[in-house]
Amino acid sequence: MAKVLIxxxxxDFTDTLSERLESRGMEVEAVDNGLKAVEKVExxxxxxxxxxxxMPGIDGIETLKRLLAKNPDLQVILLTGRGSIKTGVEAxxxxxxxxxxxxxxxxxxxxxxxxxxxxxxxxxxxKMQDTIEDILKKKNW
Amino acid sequence: MLEQSGRExxxxxxxxxxxxxxxxxxxxxxxxxxxxxxxxxxxxxxVIERSRFEKVLTRLAAQAERGSALVKLLNTFAHxxxxxxxGVNLADVASLSxxxxxxxxxxxxxxxxxFPAQGLAEFPDLPxxxxxxxxxxxxxxxxxxxxxxxxIVKINKTAEGSVIIVETPMEKDxxxxxxxxxxxxxxCLRGDLRIRQETGYLIQELHFYRRE
Numbered sequence: 001m002a003k004v005l006i007x008x009x010x011x012d013f014t015d016t017l018s019e020r021l022e023s024r025g026m027e028v029e030a031v032d033n034g035l036k037a038v039e040k041v042e043x044x045x046x047x048x049x050x051x052x053x054x055m056p057g058i059d060g061i062e063t064l065k066r067l068l069a070k071n072p073d074l075q076v077i078l079l080t081g082r083g084s085i086k087t088g089v090e091a092x093x094x095x096x097x098x099x100x101x102x103x104x105x106x107x108x109x110x111x112x113x114x115x116x117x118x119x120x121x122x123x124x125x126x127k128m129q130d131t132i133e134d135i136l137k138k139k140n141w
Numbered sequence: 142m143l144e145q146s147g148r149e150x151x152x153x154x155x156x157x158x159x160x161x162x163x164x165x166x167x168x169x170x171x172x173x174x175x176x177x178x179x180x181x182x183x184x185x186x187x188v189i190e191r192s193r194f195e196k197v198l199t200r201l202a203a204q205a206e207r208g209s210a211l212v213k214l215l216n217t218f219a220h221x222x223x224x225x226x227x228g229v230n231l232a233d234v235a236s237l238s239x240x241x242x243x244x245x246x247x248x249x250x251x252x253x254x255x256f257p258a259q260g261l262a263e264f265p266d267l268p269x270x271x272x273x274x275x276x277x278x279x280x281x282x283x284x285x286x287x288x289x290x291x292x293i294v295k296i297n298k299t300a301e302g303s304v305i306i307v308e309t310p311m312e313k314d315x316x317x318x319x320x321x322x323x324x325x326x327x328x329c330l331r332g333d334l335r336i337r338q339e340t341g342y343l344i345q346e347l348h349f350y351r352r353e
Binding site: 010013016019020106 | 163167168172174178247248
């Protein structure tokens with residue numbers, strides 16, 4: 001079951017999207033600003049973070065930077081209005097996994113979340129493998 | 142340079158409103174999707190849990206109302222360039238600007254409060270020029286004030302015409318020089334810009350004079 005964190009200040013949007021993703025078997029949490037998102041990823045692991053680019057307080061790009069500083073392997077999918085595609089491209093350069101225009105097509109979004117989940121598992125397995133190889137090397141095995 | 146400032150004003154305000162409209166559309170889109178989910182999951186529409194159905198309807202109704210208000214606002218803004226708008230009440234301009242600025246202010250975590258004059262504080266030119274002047278004054282204000290501040294906009298009648306006063310809480314050692322664009326625009330409007338610092342506030346006064 002993929003664990004998803006939605007970061008968006010539009011409560012009606014997060015409520016509805018949460019309900020739809022949950023009905024597709026995902027575990028969903030939602031927060032309404034970047035600072036709360038950073039707190040969440042400090043205490044819990046998520047397979048994907050759906051992040052709105054335009055929010056009050058710290059904006060999407062700054063939130064993205066802080067999230068990745070906490071967890072560089074975090075899979076962040078940006079949701080952006082049509083006017084901010086340029087910012088979305090900039091966000092990819094800052095390490096976002098994907099960016100989708102709002103309103104997102106749900107089936108496409110679900111597919112992106114599943115891909116993010118697979119990437120996170122792959123990165124975790126790679127890290128474990130590297131750690132094991134390091135240990136074996138140190139022991140000359 | 143002045144033309145570019147005008148484009149920036151219209152660009153920023155319309156971008157902010159289109160972003161809001163896109164949020165409205167996103168919520169409507171998700172709720173239509175949710176209804177489809179409920180029906181395609183094999184639920185009989187007659188027996189879909191009433192509370193879930195009512196929740197969707199409430200959200201859709203709220204967004205329809207929000208969208209309608211945004212379209213009205215956009216329409217009023219679009220008509221601010223109409224030639225027959227000359228002589229508009231500045232209180233109406235301030236109220237429109239407050240609505241246009243709502244999202245930008247929220248993004249910067251500031252609040253804008255209006256105190257309109259009693260009676261008519263007439264603006265001698267086309268309304269969009271007053272919106273533009275107030276845009277530049279508010280942009281300076283939001284750049285200078287700390288997060289969480291309340292910016293106060295007062296409209297008054299004067300013996301010679303009318304004035305917009307923008308009062309902004311500010312931290313010490315903030316540069317209070319006026320923006321060049323606002324100085325140039327006020328010159329074009331044959332108005333008068335007065336800026337001063339007063340007990341922790343930046344005060345911008347935009348004076349407009351009656352024309353014969």
